[in-house]
Amino acid sequence: MAEYKLTEEEQEAAFQQRIDDEQKIEPKDWMPEAYRKNLIRQISQHAHSEVIGEQPEGNWITRSPSLRRKAVLLAKVQDEAGHGLYLYSAAESLGISRAEMIEALQTGKAKYASIFNYPSQTWGDVGAIGWLVDGAAIVNQVSLQRTSYGPYSRAMIKICKEESFHQRQGYQIMIELAKGTPAQKQMAQDSLNRFYWPALMMFGPHDSESAHSAKSMKWKIKRETNDDLRQKFIDQTVPQIEFLGLEHPDKAIKWNEERGHYDSGELNWDEFYKVINGNGHCNRQRIQHHIKAHEEGAWVRDAQLAYNAKQKAKKAADAA
Ligand SMILES: [Fe+2]
Numbered sequence: 313m314a315e316y317k318l319t320e321e322e323q324e325a326a327f328q329q330r331i332d333d334e335q336k337i338e339p340k341d342w343m344p345e346a347y348r349k350n351l352i353r354q355i356s357q358h359a360h361s362e363v364i365g366e367q368p369e370g371n372w373i374t375r376s377p378s379l380r381r382k383a384v385l386l387a388k389v390q391d392e393a394g395h396g397l398y399l400y401s402a403a404e405s406l407g408i409s410r411a412e413m414i415e416a417l418q419t420g421k422a423k424y425a426s427i428f429n430y431p432s433q434t435w436g437d438v439g440a441i442g443w444l445v446d447g448a449a450i451v452n453q454v455s456l457q458r459t460s461y462g463p464y465s466r467a468m469i470k471i472c473k474e475e476s477f478h479q480r481q482g483y484q485i486m487i488e489l490a491k492g493t494p495a496q497k498q499m500a501q502d503s504l505n506r507f508y509w510p511a512l513m514m515f516g517p518h519d520s521e522s523a524h525s526a527k528s529m530k531w532k533i534k535r536e537t538n539d540d541l542r543q544k545f546i547d548q549t550v551p552q553i554e555f556l557g558l559e560h561p562d563k564a565i566k567w568n569e570e571r572g573h574y575d576s577g578e579l580n581w582d583e584f585y586k587v588i589n590g591n592g593h594c595n596r597q598r599i600q601h602h603i604k605a606h607e608e609g610a611w612v613r614d615a616q617l618a619y620n621a622k623q624k625a626k627k628a629a630d631a632a
Pocket residue numbers: 362391392395471475
């Protein structure tokens with residue numbers, strides 16, 4: 313009896329049905345090529361963001377104001393390296409190698425979150441980054457825990473547990489500065505003013521301008537739209553700013569009773585696209601630093617490969 317082979321359309325329909333039924337898609341399952349490509353792009357971009365994101369904060373490890381602060385920041389930055397590792401592994405399960413992803417990052421073909429192209433100029437910035445940047449990341453990542461691709465979803469669950477510690481360590485720095493001397497309070501205000509808008513841009517362009525949104529929503533790669541997630545973040549940040557006794561950087565912020573949300577001012581989209589297209593403060597510096605660290609670490613990778621080869625040869629010799 314001839315085996316019946318499903319047509320491409322039937323396979324796609326069955327795939328969509330599984331997604332609609334909230335089943336997770338696993339690495340060995342059939343998936344449309346565009347789903348695979350879309351996921352590789354999103355997960356690798358996410359992995360690059362975790363790793364490049366170590367730089368602005370790593371810049372302050374040696375200058376932390378106390379031993380305790382230094383230990384906390386060090387742990388936080390190490391967590392981000394771990395997040396990169398989970399995510400690169402999740403992307404590898406889709407058939408792309410780590411080396412290919414690193415090359416795409418270093419040659420500028422792959423993007424990472426633009427926020428990390430802003431410099432960290434003061435200790436207050438370390439507070440604002442933990443509070444606002446990790447805070448915005450959490451809003452996005454909580455929603456991604458329900459993403460349709462199994463390995464990505466499981467990585468997100470693990471990552472979210474660590475992110476809430478990151479957010480609190482940042483907010484705690486802000487509390488101390490905001491309740492400190494007038495100069496410290498001013499430092500906190502400046503950092504808030506500098507990082508508030510770029511943090512809002514982390515959610516990406518408006519839904520109407522977003523190239524990948526509709527398909528990603530249908531496939532449940534993304535579970536909520538850019539604008540909905542951004543609104544969530546705007547709403548949760550207002551009481552946090554009030555608690556610190558700082559001024560809101562958005563003069564247009566206003567509670568809208570009817571919508572049950574805050575109305576807010578428009579973002580500077582020219583700046584958004586300028587930074588995305590490689591012309592932020594630190595784009596070149598971040599990639600150069602990554603290349604340098606990668607080259608300096610080559611001996612570690614070589615040693616690992618040599619060790620693996622030795623173990624393999626030994627096993628073969630023992631078996632003979
Ligand atoms: Fe992270």
